[in-house]
Amino acid sequence: MPKATSLLADVDAAAKSFRNRTTWFDMLGSEAQSELLAARQKWHAGGFTLKRYQVSRLIVKAATNRGWKVCDEKRMAEWLDKND
DSSP states (O other): OOOOOOHHHHHHHHHHHHHHHHOTTTTSSHHHHHHHHHHHHHHHOOOOOOHHHHHHHHHHHHHHTTTTTOOOOOHHHHHHHHHO
């Protein structure tokens, strides 16, 4: 049977890095995280008069203009609904 040690080593290395991946939010700086959390708190408090997808679209646009790498509008809308 042929040896597949280099293949297995590559797979093992990839699997380790896959388990250690972080979310888009975790990769942001602390200031960006604070601002996004404030927007989410305002959303939960009913501070926006817009619909969830409208707010998420505006957040993604504003974050992108600031050079932050964030998720897409759909995932941002899902993130807005979280309570953690």
